[in-house]
Amino acid sequence: MKEKTEEIVKGVFGALLGISMISGLLVFLMILAAFVVGGEPGASIATFAWKQIVPTSIQVATLGVIVGFLIFYIRGEHTLRI
Secondary structure (H helix, E strand, O other), X not given: XXXXXXHHHHHHHHHHHHHHHHHHHHHHHHHHHHXXXXXXXXXXHHHHHHHHHHHHHHHXXXXXXXXXXXXXXXXXXXXXXX
């Protein structure tokens, strides 16, 4: 049961990590496109990327870190004791 739970959590961690990496790439490409386009349209693209995609990407990455910590606790490899 413990191994099955660990595999599921690893899968969730991998998916969240992948989503975070893809969204980071998307933001990079949008900023690059905004630089190439320039002017008001470029500013609109950059603003959209910064206000819509970056906060969501940060939330997904944070959730991924939390799920990653869960793997340590499932394995019993954590060093923090209460």
